[in-house]
Amino acid sequence: MSSDARPRGLRDHQLDDAAGAEALERTWRTPSGWRGFFTTVDHKIIGRRYIVTAFIFLALGGILGLVMRLQLAWPEARYLDPDLYNQIFTMHGSNMMFLFAVPVMEAMGVYLVPLMVGTRNIAFPRLNAFSYWIYLAGGLLLWISFALGMAPDVGWFAYVPLSGPQYGAGKRADIWAQMITFTELSALAVAVEIVVTVLKQRAPGMSLDRMPLFVWTMLVTAFVIILAMPAIMIASTSLILDRLVGTHFFNPAEGGDVLLWQHLFWFFGHPEVYIIFLPAVGMISTILATFSRRPVFGYEPMVLALVGTALLAFGLWVHHMFTTGLPRVAEGFFTASSMAIAVPSGLQIFCWIVTLWYGRPVYRTPLLYVLAFFFTFIIGGMTGVMVASVPLDTQLHDTYFVVAHFHYVLIGGAVFPLLGAVHYWFPKITGRMPSERLGRWSVALTFIGFNLTFFPMHLLGLQGMTRRIYTYQAEMGWGGLNLFVSLSALVLAAGFLVFFVNLGRAARHGEPAGDNPWGAPTLEWATASPPPPYNFAMIPVVRSAHPLWDDEEVLPVASGLRVDRRELLVTRVTDARPEARESSPRNSIWPFWSAVATTIMLISSIFTPWAVVWGAVPIAIALTFWFWPRGMPEEES
Amino acid sequence: MATRRLPPLALLACASATGCSGWQSALDARGSGSRALEALFWPVTAALALVWLAVMLVLAAALLRRRRPVPAQAARRSEIAVWAATLATVLVITVLTVASHLTTRHISRAAADPLVIQVRGYQWWWQVTYPDSDGTGAVVTANEIHLPVGRQVRLELSSADVIHSFWVPSLTGKQDMIPGRDNQLTFVAETPGILRGQCAEFCGLQHAHMALLMVVEPPAEFEAWLAAQRQEAAPPAGPMLRDGQRIFEQRPCGACHRVRGTAAAGEIGPDLTHFASRGTLAAGVLPMTRGAIAAWIADPQTIKPGNNMPLVPLAPDELQAVSAWLASLR
Numbered sequence: 026m027s028s029d030a031r032p033r034g035l036r037d038h039q040l041d042d043a044a045g046a047e048a049l050e051r052t053w054r055t056p057s058g059w060r061g062f063f064t065t066v067d068h069k070i071i072g073r074r075y076i077v078t079a080f081i082f083l084a085l086g087g088i089l090g091l092v093m094r095l096q097l098a099w100p101e102a103r104y105l106d107p108d109l110y111n112q113i114f115t116m117h118g119s120n121m122m123f124l125f126a127v128p129v130m131e132a133m134g135v136y137l138v139p140l141m142v143g144t145r146n147i148a149f150p151r152l153n154a155f156s157y158w159i160y161l162a163g164g165l166l167l168w169i170s171f172a173l174g175m176a177p178d179v180g181w182f183a184y185v186p187l188s189g190p191q192y193g194a195g196k197r198a199d200i201w202a203q204m205i206t207f208t209e210l211s212a213l214a215v216a217v218e219i220v221v222t223v224l225k226q227r228a229p230g231m232s233l234d235r236m237p238l239f240v241w242t243m244l245v246t247a248f249v250i251i252l253a254m255p256a257i258m259i260a261s262t263s264l265i266l267d268r269l270v271g272t273h274f275f276n277p278a279e280g281g282d283v284l285l286w287q288h289l290f291w292f293f294g295h296p297e298v299y300i301i302f303l304p305a306v307g308m309i310s311t312i313l314a315t316f317s318r319r320p321v322f323g324y325e326p327m328v329l330a331l332v333g334t335a336l337l338a339f340g341l342w343v344h345h346m347f348t349t350g351l352p353r354v355a356e357g358f359f360t361a362s363s364m365a366i367a368v369p370s371g372l373q374i375f376c377w378i379v380t381l382w383y384g385r386p387v388y389r390t391p392l393l394y395v396l397a398f399f400f401t402f403i404i405g406g407m408t409g410v411m412v413a414s415v416p417l418d419t420q421l422h423d424t425y426f427v428v429a430h431f432h433y434v435l436i437g438g439a440v441f442p443l444l445g446a447v448h449y450w451f452p453k454i455t456g457r458m459p460s461e462r463l464g465r466w467s468v469a470l471t472f473i474g475f476n477l478t479f480f481p482m483h484l485l486g487l488q489g490m491t492r493r494i495y496t497y498q499a500e501m502g503w504g505g506l507n508l509f510v511s512l513s514a515l516v517l518a519a520g521f522l523v524f525f526v527n528l529g530r531a532a533r534h535g536e537p538a539g540d541n542p543w544g545a546p547t548l549e550w551a552t553a554s555p556p557p558p559y560n561f562a563m564i565p566v567v568r569s570a571h572p573l574w575d576d577e578e579v580l581p582v583a584s585g586l587r588v589d590r591r592e593l594l595v596t597r598v599t600d601a602r603p604e605a606r607e608s609s610p611r612n613s614i615w616p617f618w619s620a621v622a623t624t625i626m627l628i629s630s631i632f633t634p635w636a637v638v639w640g641a642v643p644i645a646i647a648l649t650f651w652f653w654p655r656g657m658p659e660e661e662s
Numbered sequence: 663m664a665t666r667r668l669p670p671l672a673l674l675a676c677a678s679a680t681g682c683s684g685w686q687s688a689l690d691a692r693g694s695g696s697r698a699l700e701a702l703f704w705p706v707t708a709a710l711a712l713v714w715l716a717v718m719l720v721l722a723a724a725l726l727r728r729r730r731p732v733p734a735q736a737a738r739r740s741e742i743a744v745w746a747a748t749l750a751t752v753l754v755i756t757v758l759t760v761a762s763h764l765t766t767r768h769i770s771r772a773a774a775d776p777l778v779i780q781v782r783g784y785q786w787w788w789q790v791t792y793p794d795s796d797g798t799g800a801v802v803t804a805n806e807i808h809l810p811v812g813r814q815v816r817l818e819l820s821s822a823d824v825i826h827s828f829w830v831p832s833l834t835g836k837q838d839m840i841p842g843r844d845n846q847l848t849f850v851a852e853t854p855g856i857l858r859g860q861c862a863e864f865c866g867l868q869h870a871h872m873a874l875l876m877v878v879e880p881p882a883e884f885e886a887w888l889a890a891q892r893q894e895a896a897p898p899a900g901p902m903l904r905d906g907q908r909i910f911e912q913r914p915c916g917a918c919h920r921v922r923g924t925a926a927a928g929e930i931g932p933d934l935t936h937f938a939s940r941g942t943l944a945a946g947v948l949p950m951t952r953g954a955i956a957a958w959i960a961d962p963q964t965i966k967p968g969n970n971m972p973l974v975p976l977a978p979d980e981l982q983a984v985s986a987w988l989a990s991l992r
Contacts (some may be wrong), residue, residue, distance in 0.1 A: 093959045107867045107967055180864050186841055187824040187866055192785075277842025283825065284840065322740055348827060348862075349838045350845040353766065360762050364755040371751040372744065374717065379740040382724040383732050396725075403717055407710040410755065414762035416769060417706065419686040419835020420699050423827060423862040489686035489831045494870035498946075501686065 037563060038584035046562050048588040051185025053145065053212045053558040055612060064612040066150035067558055071157050073454060076447070078157075079129035080525075086120040087521060089113050091514055095547060098511035100499040110495035111178040112197075116171055118181030119201060122297065124164045128440065130304040131215040131250075133446065134243040136454065138219055140549035141237050143228030143565045145593045146609045148221035149214075151616045151651065156214035158620030163207025166628060170200045177201035183264070184273040185286045190268045199268055199631040202261040206627055209254045209261075216250035219243050224598045228548065229583050230567040232600040237547045237570070238321060241328050242307030249296050249303070252339070257293035260286060270634050271630075278656040281306060284349060298434070299338040303331060304437040306373060308446035309395050313377055315449070315545040316392040317384025320571055323376040330369035330376075337366050347418040356415045363413030370406060374399070389543070390464030394445025397472040401437025405430060408483065423493075426486025432479045434555060444471070444524060451528060452542050456554040457535030463527035465496060470520030475622035477513035481506045546571035551580050564594050567601070590658035608659035613652035622647045686858040688831040692878070694850040695769050695834025702765045706758060713754065717755040730876030769834070772848055773814035778805060781819045783826030785862065786868035787932055787945040792888060801891040802920075803887070804932030806940045808877045809851045810884040819845045824866060830859030830876050838863055851878040860946065867968035869909060872944025887939075895935050895991050906987025909980050914972070921991065931971065937991040956985035 033377050041653055055065040065071065093113055096105045105113065139147045147153050170176045177197045179188040188198040212527040223244045227236070236244075263274040265288070273279035275286050310321045321327060343351065343359040351359075377399075386392060409432040412418045421427055444467070451459050490503050541550035550573055552561050563582035569575040583603065586592045596602060626640025654660050691697040715952035730768040733739075780791040792801040809815055819828050821839040834849040861872035879887065898904045907924055910916055916926030922935040937943075940950055944966055960981060962971040976984065 086978060089917060107870065111867065184825055184864070187864070192824055283842055323744060326744070348836050349840060350843065353770075356766065357759075357763055361759050364759055367755050368748060368751050372748050375744045376749045378717075378721055378724050379744060381721070382727070383736055383740070385729055386725055396721075399721055400718065403714050407714050410758060411703075411706060414702070414706070416699055416702060416762055416765040416835065419837070420696075420703070420831060420834060423829075423864075461959065487688045489688065489829075489858075489860075491829070491860060495862040496870050 034587055035589045036584070037465075037586050037588050039306075040588065042562065043586060046557070047561040049562060050557065052588060052591055055558060060614075061612070063617045063619060064614045066141050066146070066154050066610060066612050066616070068135055068147040068150060068153060069454075069556060069558075069560075071150075071153050072132050075128060075132030075157055075160070078161060079125050079132055079163065082120055082124040083129070084521070084525070085123060085168070086117050087518060089120070091518055093117065094514045096495065096512040097497075098508050100497050100501070100504045100507075102496060107495045107497060108178065111493075112171065112174075112176040114493055115177045115180055115201070116167070116344065119129055119167065119177065119204065120164075121435075122181055122301075123204065124160075124167065125644065126301045126435065127212055127250075127297065128160055128208065129443065130246065130301055130439070131212060131219070131307070133304060133443075133450075134219050134246070135515060137450065137549060138222055138240055138243050139226070140453075140552070140560055141240050141547050142226060143551075143561060144226040144569065145560050145564075146591070147218050147576060148226060149218045151610050151613055152214050153218055154613075155616035155620050156211040156218075156616055158624060159207055159214075161213035162620060162624040163204050165213070166200060166207065167204045167626075170197070175200070182290050183288075185264065185283055188264060189275055190271070191276075193268070196631055199265060202268075203256060203267045203627055203631050205261040209258050212250055216247035216254075219247040220251070223247075225595050226593060227596055227601040228565050228567050229390075229594065229596055229601055229603050231596075233598075234324070235567055235570040235601075236308035237307075237549075238324070238327055239304075239307035242303045242310075242331055245331045246300055246303045248333050249300055253293045253296035253300065256289050258624045260289035260293070263289075265631070269630075271430040284346070287346050287349065288342070291345045293338070294345065295342040296338040298334075298431075299334055301435065301439045303334065305398075305442040305446075306331065308442045308449075309377065309398060311545075311547070312391045312395050312442070312445050312449055313380050313384075314571075316387045316389060316395075317381050318387065318544075319380065319384045320546075322379040322383070324570065326372055327370075327376055330372045333369040334366060337362060337369070341366065344413055344418070347415045348422050360413055360415050364410055364497040367406060367410055374403070390459070390461060390468060391392060391445040391449040391543075393465065394448065394612050397468060398437060398441040399442050400442065400444075400472070401433055401475065401627050404480075405433030405437050409434060421486060423491055424486035425482040425492055426489045428492050429479045429482035429486065432475075432482075436475055436479075441471070447528070448551075449543065451531065452535075452538030453549055453554045453556070455532050455535070456538050457531050457533075458538050458542060459527050459531040459535060463523055463530075466528060467520050467524040470516055472520070472525060474513055474515075474517030474520050478510055478517050481510050481513075485510075541573065545572040549574060590661075608661070611657055611659055613651065615647055618655060619647040619651055685856065686831055686860070690832050692851065692855060692857060693830075693833030695847075696832055696849075697852070698765055698769050699835060702761060706761070709758070710938065713723060715987070727752060727851065757966075766805050776814040776816040776848060778816050778818060779809075779838070780820070781807070781828060783819075783821040783823075783828070783872075785823050785866050786861070786872040786966075788828075788872070788874045789822075789932065792891075799892050801888060802933040803891060803936065803940070805873075805942065805943070805945045806875045806877060808884055808887050808983075810881040811851055811854050811878050813881065814848060814850050819846045819847065825863050826861045826865050826872070827863035828859070829862040830857055830874075832857045833876060834858075836862045851876070854880060856880050856941065868966055871945060871947050871966050871969075873942070875946070877941070877943050890939070891936050893936075896920050897923075898987060898990065903987045903990055904978075904981050906983035906985070906990075909976070909984050910987060913976070914974050915984070934988065934991060936974065938989050939992045950989075952985055952989040955988050956981055959985060 055061040055070060096102050096110060175195060175197055175256060177200055179193055179198055183201055186192050186227045223240055229408055266272040267274055273281040275281045275283055279281055314321050340362040344363040411429055412421050448459055448489050484508050485503055540554055548565055551565055563584055566581040566583050572580060590604050591611060593609050594603055595605045595607045597604055622643035626636055626644060629636030629640055673757060691700045714820050778793060782789040788805050790803050794800040819837055819839045821841045826839040827836050828839055833851055837845050837847045857876040857920055859874050861869060898907045911925040916928055918928035918931035919934045920927050938950060943950050944958055947966055950957060958965060962969060963973060
């Protein structure tokens with residue numbers, strides 16, 4: 026029976042369960058093969074792709090870290106020349122921040138938020154597809170430049186004038202700046218999608234105070250992205266202009282200012298840390314609730330702490346510039362604001378501990394990762410208070426102490442929760458359970474390896490070892506600790522290897538997971554594992570913050586959505602009362618071609634400003650096809 | 663560290679002895695700034711370590727306690743505990759903020775008549791200038807700063823190219839050298855000795871090899887050193903040294919380096935007038951010996967890849983003569 030023969034406007038309640046599922050499947054599915062690969066707009070396929078790509082970048086960046094540790098294991102080692110070393114540490118930082126940490130957090134949101142709020146696809150699904158291709162292009166740009174020996178060599182914050190036209194030779198700094206454009210473009214697109222999905226597509230009844238905490242963190246993160254990213258886009262664009270057409274934004278000889286770069290960069294760069302950390306907070310809350318078998322204590326304080334952290338995040342950027350010679354008043358203000366961030370963070374930690382206190386902890390791998398988080402992240406928080414103090418920072422800034430500090434915060438604070446979260450949601454994404462035994466090994470190895478690798482770096486920094494040096498002299502006395510650090514890094518790497526092996530094996534041979542293997546309370550567990558293309562056969566109706574715990578037997582559902590076209594429910598911002606049925610776009614190849622056209626324009630503009638002019642033509646053509654009406658049922662409304 | 667005078671031998675001895683690992687350490691205070699910072703560092707570290715330990719203990723208790731049915735007052739008790747802990751956090755950070763502020767005020771207190779020294783960062787070395795304060799002429803040297811013990815010093819920091827950061831952890835905290843801006847550092851060196859510092863802001867290829875020595879001396883020795891540095895280079899004694907000077911002046915060496923009292927008047931590289939009086943060459947890369955000088959001239963790009971000194975081809979006897987002459991510039 027062809028779809029033309031079906032009556033138009035068929036609704037889900039007019040069919041029985043099997044027929045409804047079949048009709049929805051036909052409407053929402055992604056075709057198999059290459060066509061489906063390039064045209065899909067399913068948030069689950071794109072989210073999965075995003076996550077896998079980001080983890081590949083994590084592995085590549087980790088290998089670079091190991092190569093650096095090889096070079097630093099002995100004084101005066103000559104495995105790498107300074108040029109290659111500088112490229113490698115720049116690649117490591119840029120890759121981890123822009124190609125792994127931010128995208129992977131957003132990717133988790135892309136996959137999970139629509140499921141957790143009970144809708145059928147993310148808002149602006151074609152933009153979502155576009156954002157992935159743009160992200161991939163930015164990553165390829167950076168790594169291909171590295172393979173060609175022309176990778177950026179100016180550090181992940183690319184301070185001018187070193188990255189400017191006078192001192193940054195070749196196209197290296199341009200490649201760095203344009204990679205920023207790619208990743209920021211994709212990050213902004215995803216942020217907009219998440220904001221709209223969360224605010225307008227929540228299941229009926231999921232008022233703001235019933236939203237899962239993870240969804241709250243993604244919403245707040247998305248707003249931080251929208252407010253912070255423009256600063257870095259202005260900065261990187263100005264840098265490209267300085268280099269390409271000789272503007273003098275950052276040239277003091279022509280009235281420009283070197284410190285302007287640092288202000289713009291860190292106005293983005295500090296919130297960036299929270300763009301990475303806040304989603305991890307959501308993951309921790311989710312895992313803790315499920316594995317202590319009770320809701321997280323203090324829902325309102327948790328949400329307020331999130332919002333407070335996000336606001337404060339914009340008032341701290343100057344603490345990256347404490348040694349640049351600021352007025353005393355500014356130093357005092359930014360010391361106070363930097364330390365104040367400890368208050369909302371502390372509040373969250375206290376609420377989590379109370380949750381465990383009155384809960385019944387079940388020690389599965391995701392919870393073990395969260396316990397590793399507590400141990401390491403709080404050390405990072407303490408050293409964070411130290412570097413927030415201007416006088417102490419003058420000794421600690423730009424040394425290995427700071428290297429230790431931010432790895433404690435980023436790996437302890439974000440990567441451990443992320444690994445736990447991937448473990449936790451893996452059964453939902455693949456339908457198969459990862460091995461608990463290998464999971465425990467990976468927790469133990471990463472936790473021990475991490476602390477042995479990074480704790481000694483605090484001491485090295487205090488002993489005067491500055492960061493970003495490709496070697497050091499034997500008489501500095503840093504050799505012993507550095508060798509210890511390098512050997513410990515192998516343990517850490519082994520932990521990651523076990524993690525990857527575990528998930529790789531489980532994806533093929535894992536035990537079938539069932540809908541809700543962990544007994545979790547949120548909506549993503551109310552559908553099959555892996556979820557069908559349409560997520561939910563009927564849109565669930567939510568009556569509490571923990572629908573699967575409170576409505577144990579049958580979840581109430583809303584009906585009336587059409588099954589012969591992609592349709593989802595739009596609800597009110599505050600109380601999620603249904604407002605309208607809204608169509609959701611079909612698959613299309615044009616987001617892919619638009620991304621290709623944008624990539625050609627952005628990369629060409631590294632070489633000539635005219636590329637912005639002629640490069641706009643293919644983009645305009647691709648966008649025209651993207652939006653051209655095709656007589657689909659989705660265009661009726 | 664017992665070295666008070668500077669001969670390279672003493673430095674080498676120092677370098678080989680393990681006891682010297684503290685000569686570039688934030689925890690081995692030899693100056694007013696570092697001492698104040700160390701005095702802040704330890705209590706802050708102890709306080710924060712205690713906080714961490716307390717949180718870990720409560721967490722352990724939460725995990726290990728015997729499970730009983732949740733009491734009716736649980737929510738109320740938890741609320742009180744969370745708010746109390748949050749309040750304690752506020753208290754701790756308030757105390758730390760005030761302590762920080764007081765330390766900053768203490769460190770930046772300026773004396774009436776400091777010794778002013780200008781330090782200018784270059785890729786990848788330090789130019790050091792003692793300005794002409796009494797009409798006897800300025801002294802320009804490189805990669806080594808001599809200081810009188812016990813007198814307040816004001817370093818005026820600038821950069822000729824990219825951002826560098828001046829950091830001698832045993833004396834005081836770091837301060838950036840930023841093109842288009844003037845920064846300064848004030849401190850008192852409190853004990854005689856030789857300290858090491860190195861550039862703390864990534865500044866390109868040889869950021870790792872941009873070190874300097876601080877030689878803290880009793881005031882009389884410092885004055886004697888300064889007077890000696892004001893002199894022009896001594897005329898070469900003997901034919902070999904004369905040859906060395908001639909070759910230095912005629913070959914490209916003199917286009918970049920200045921040696922006062924000779925025809926070499928370059929401005930691009932370090933001033934070499936009293937080159938051999940310094941403890942190291944190439945900004946801390948090599949000890950100052952005649953052999954090291956010859957090795958450096960023969961192949962600067964292998965010793966410090968990417969630095970701005972080109973290889974000047976010299977015949978073996980020319981190399982001998984030039985390095986002998988340079989080694990005589992005390």
